[in-house]
Amino acid sequence: MPIQAPESPGKRILLVEDEESFREVLQLGLEPEGFRAVTVSGVHEAKALLQGSTFDAVVSDLRLKDGSGIDLLVWIKGQGLETPVIIMTAFATTETTVQALNLGAVDFLTKTKNDLQELTKVLKGLYAVPQSSPPGPVSDIGDLVGVGDKMRRIQALVGKVAIADTTVLITGESGTGKEIVARLIHRYSERAKGPFVPINCGALPESLLESELFGYERGAFTGASAAKRGLFEEAQGGIIFLDEIGEMPLPLQVKLLRALQERKIRRVGANEERAIDVRIIGATNQNLRARAEQGAFRQDLFFRLNILHIELPPLRERPEDLPVLADHFLARFGQKLNKPTMSLTDEAMAALRRYTFRGNVRELENLMERCVALNSGGPIGVELFPDNILAETNGPQSVAPPQPCPLPEEGFDLEAYLNAYKGHLLRQGAEKCGGNRTKAARYLGMSFRAYRYWLQELGGLETLPPACPRPEDFPPKAPPEGEGDA
Template identity: 45%
Template sequence: MKETKGTILLIEDDATFRSFLQVILEDDGYQVETAEDGAKGARLLRQGDFDLVISDLKLPGKSGLELFRESRQQLGHPPFIFLTAFGKVEEAVSAIKEGAVDFLTKPLDDPDTLLALVKRTIESQARARDYLSLKESEAAGLPTEGLLFAGEAMKPVRRLVQDVAGTLANVLVIGESGTGKEVVARTVHLASPHGKGPFVALNCAAIPENLLESELFGHEKGAFTGAIQARQGKFELAKGGTIFLDEIGEMPVSLQAKLLRVLQERVFERVGGTREIKADVRVIAATNRNLRQEVDQHRFREDLYYRLNVFPIHLPPLRERVDALPLLIEHFLHRFGGQLGKKVAGVDAEALAALKRYHWPGNVRELQNVLERAVILSRDRVGLAALPEEIKHPDGGESPDSREQLKAAEREMIVKALGRHGGNRRLTADELGVSRRTLQYKLKEYGLLEDD
């Protein structure tokens, strides 16, 4: 089946002219729905999901301008191109001042003029959607394939990514924090049939529970206190692309049922809405938790687990990829040297040995932070003095004494953060960069829950 360039709603009361335009647009690869009056046009606008509306200004029942103004009340409304008789040009110009894309006069002299305008409008909308999704995403770019899959332990991962990328199967990326789960997800996306669509990421642990449903599915105006206008959710922003649900294990059980419905039926509704919206997206989820264990402890739905776990990809921690360290180090030195205007030739043998010996609890993300600091502190080469104390320690920071020191420091850091936020755990977790569940575990571990 030929892929469509976009979906267009055509509203025109002249049956002959409507049929003429429909044939032109469909022959050029667009999917077209039609309406012969304003009432049907309004109904289709509420029910459908259109990339563009082409409407006559003068329609029976409800004018094209009224339809346009009503649609503007909804965030994510489709762009309008108006058709008008020569004598109504002033009204069309007024519509453009209110936000319509353009207008064409009837009769249509050259169909290519319409097709060029339609193509330009839909492509512009797609670019704007892509920009928004990228702007909200944490990742600024992808490393080269050789860098991403560096090390023997990553060879099976490379094969799995190559196998699944060409499909639209759900993928579950599993690995410790900092192993590059989002980077792998982006790699799968770019090589997939949805690769030209947007990549929209959402960290399920970073959004308060009462707002997470709206972030995922959007909301209608007045759906709850503070919803002063309609808002698209991540599933709508990801239309034709991929949605990446990071830390899926942190999603509340009450919301897991709604996500399951999307995966099963490929439709969803905005909060406060009744219109079903198609979920034309690929879903890639990620977790640093053992979801099978979470299921056994009734913190994660078993049916959702099986839906997400269609194709699992396990990422090895950096401590199992020591053979990749020289390549990763060279990459980060070059990157940060360029950003800071410094030329750092490499790493001394003693410093490299310390980096290889370290256990890297923060994985590649921690390595990146360590080397950025090292570039700042170094002149020609990175020496041992430019590395943090826990890396310079001969046993890699794994001795009982050092572990106790780290725990004491972590406990003190949590206590101070709690103090700064008046005991508010959500704000404390946000500052520390951990999920609220992780903070809860730490509070229990360090005996800080006596007052609960």
């Protein structure tokens, strides 16, 4: 991962430290320096987080309750992650220092009185280096990002499924990450060195799909001038990913079932069968069980496929993942488009929370790419969102239940307060419209004459209260003479 431009705000640091007070000192101290520290207390938790999301650096204590910073470093390198790792310890020895640096730690710091300054210096040093080479290609499989319970369970499940070497069925709406899960299973499986061969079963007519999957012999049909291996043979020793498997025509389902049960395939036009050693992963956004019950999909094939099932929840059911996913894509496209990592304004994030991503993570990903491409600097605001998102998110918003306005015990001067309040709103309206009085009058729903009248009446724009007035600042007047209690 290339190092990103220095000015990008909020570098995400994973801080692994079991001493709570030290963790807090570092976390609070790093924040004003532009580092957002996510803290965990052990190796185990750190690994879980690193599997689910990306960090700009890892800072780890050496001795932790459930392992050592060195174990974590080895694991990070073993995962192929290029996240820089800094080890910090109160128990430095030459041996551990050399060991950590040899294993690829970018630095090894001793906990001293100046540890915060030292760490800040090292972290800043990481990002102050100008990018000497153009950014490398963005990895084709990202990580499965998500921090909520639902995604955490899936991240763990993917790991278990990967090592099981059986057939897997992945279901979920379009754009929920079925393909990324299939690729991760391949990456972590014992077939990782073998091929990963994807095919979209819904994209080809039946005859073509058959010859694509199973291959054909010379002369099998007009135009078959030479024999051709099918994708099952291409995937030998690896994984075939049958995307949109629900679309597979029934006659081919029989052949697939045979491939699954017997581990054998027959090329079109061949007499003999060939043995295959291929793991099958199917994916669909359909309800395959229901389709099997309706007869549109073979029941026996469904049961064969459904041995291990991963169901990916739609994005709307895991709103807790929205900010990390958005950050993940912003960092990714910043890198791809050679721009600093951007962030969203609070207003933009709030709008995304109100929007229903029918295209799930893919739609969010596309939106973030658009925003990064269009944004010319600073945080990304709603003005970069397309009309359909604005139209859906501008509607009535859920707000906190209305609270009564707090009134002072001793009473107050309602007339004076209302005038001040009116003046404040007139001023706000003018500011909102960039000082343009015609627009401000329209914004406040009054004629220009009425607007001008009230401005004069209340003492002119500059004298109007800039902050929202409070009733207690307007003490009650004595009632006029002769108007006592009746």
